[in-house]
Amino acid sequence: MKFSEIIGQEKAKSILLKAVKAQRIPHALLFSGIPGTGKKSTAKALAMLLNCHSPSEDGGCGSCRPCRQLLNGNSPDFISIVPEKKEGRRSPRVVREHIREIHKRTSFSPLGRYRVIVIDQADSMTDEAANSFLKLLEEPPEKNIFILNAVEPLNLLPTIISRCQRIQFHPIPSSDIAEWLVKNKRLDPDTALVLSKICGGSLGMAMSLIEKGFLKKREEWLSFLIKLPSMDKDKVLSAAERYLESKDDISNMLMAWQSWLRDMIVVKEAHEKELLINRDLSHMAERISDRYSVKELINGLMLIHKAEHDIYKNRNMSLIIKNTLLGLWKLGAQKGLS
Known part of the structure; x- marks a missing residue:
């Protein structure tokens, strides 16, 4: 080597x-x-x-x-x-x-x-x-x-x-990770760029996300998050039970949601596509971000941060996911988006 x-x-x-x-x-x-x-x-x-x-x-x-x-x-x-x-x-x-x-x-x-x-x-x-x-x-x-x-x-x-x-050892620049993924994993440049932004400077995480089929699952997780405010409470709790069946994916799911809420804040505040993590979904982020204020999006991020902290502390996973989904659901439901 x-x-x-x-x-x-x-x-x-x-x-x-x-x-x-x-x-x-x-x-x-x-x-x-x-x-x-x-x-x-x-x-x-x-x-x-x-x-x-x-x-x-x-x-x-x-x-x-x-x-x-x-x-x-x-x-x-x-x-x-x-x-x-x-x-x-x-x-x-x-x-x-x-x-x-x-x-x-x-x-x-x-x-x-x-x-x-x-x-x-x-x-x-x-x-x-x-x-x-x-x-x-x-x-x-x-x-x-x-x-x-x-x-x-x-x-x-x-x-x-x-x-x-x-x-x-510093976080690796996303451009270097994207270039490596294109060259060594034969990913298309757009896919490589999204992964390089998601992984936060960790090539090891990028490799793990590829192995776990993260990008395909990301589409499902973000689709659910967007539709969440229109669901009734029973469906939200049912979805929580479904996600709990795949506990190994929960950390990545929370990371995907976190990146999405962060992107909507960027859209509202900075208006610069280059700063987005999910750059392939920029048009959707622009459309959905109009539904929320920056304060509400920050509240959503805080819910996810709390969930990650509670998981790290080895607290009850079922309660963590149910409370997080209900909290995110209320952000939209209270605005009449349901």
């Missing part, structure tokens, strides 16, 4: 390549940024470059044994810790068992020049795990490089942060 294959993140890549060239590689790196911006890919590219038998200035050759092992996912010198969500937990956590495994693996020398240990969602470490990991950083084993991937780095212990070189 070449560094040039990673979209954007020119500053992050430059820092790492200069460190390798100068042979001044930090024993601990903190990659911070939203998911899907290249943190994992960059960690792999760095690991490949460090152990490649015939490296170039841009990365590993991809052909030697260490490169092939890493590409095939069986490199003994690349350890990836990915926390799993367990029953009773709101979200995945890096726990003591993960760090114990790292202690064990770093107790002997790497087979190649370096061993790279990547801890995904490092900001989810339990206190016990963090204190155990801190001991490794205080006396780092030779030829081992730790890479911590984090969305909220301030959730880490300050003593861990102070022992890492922090490298920021």
Whole structure:
């Protein structure tokens, strides 16, 4: 994997390549940024470059044994810790068992020049795990490089942060994501542009949305939202039950609705098509936005933000969706749109 294959993140890549060239590689790196911006890919590219038998200035050759092992996912010198969500937990956590495994693996020398240990969602470490990991950083084993991937780095212990070189991964420009989707996923430019706007600078999210058939579902979700004020209350509750049958889609559905309400505010306030997320539906946004005031659209956005927050807090999904749909329904019904 070449560094040039990673979209954007020119500053992050430059820092790492200069460190390798100068042979001044930090024993601990903190990659911070939203998911899907290249943190994992960059960690792999760095690991490949460090152990490649015939490296170039841009990365590993991809052909030697260490490169092939890493590409095939069986490199003994690349350890990836990915926390799993367990029953009773709101979200995945890096726990003591993960760090114990790292202690064990770093107790002997790497087979190649370096061993790279990547801890995904490092900001989810339990206190016990963090204190155990801190001991490794205080006396780092030779030829081992730790890479911590984090969305909220301030959730880490300050003593861990102070022992890492922090490298920021910024949201990827939508134009770069759209170009990549056209070239690598063979999407038409309009479709690629919509996805690039929706994903908020995360190529990983764009890929996930493609896999889940987001654009086709988006049409159904937005059609429902537009028709919502004309429904009676029983139909609204019936629709809520139907959506609850596909819980994996709910976050994306809320994201689609959020983008739509946001677009209608843009239409009313800015009048600039280039700022729209759903640019392929700009004429519809112009027509529908006349029904609502900016304040009402903001109230709708607040309802969706609350739903997302309550879902994150692992509250009752059925109540969240029913209350959100009823709240959005009332925005239109109270105006006589029903």
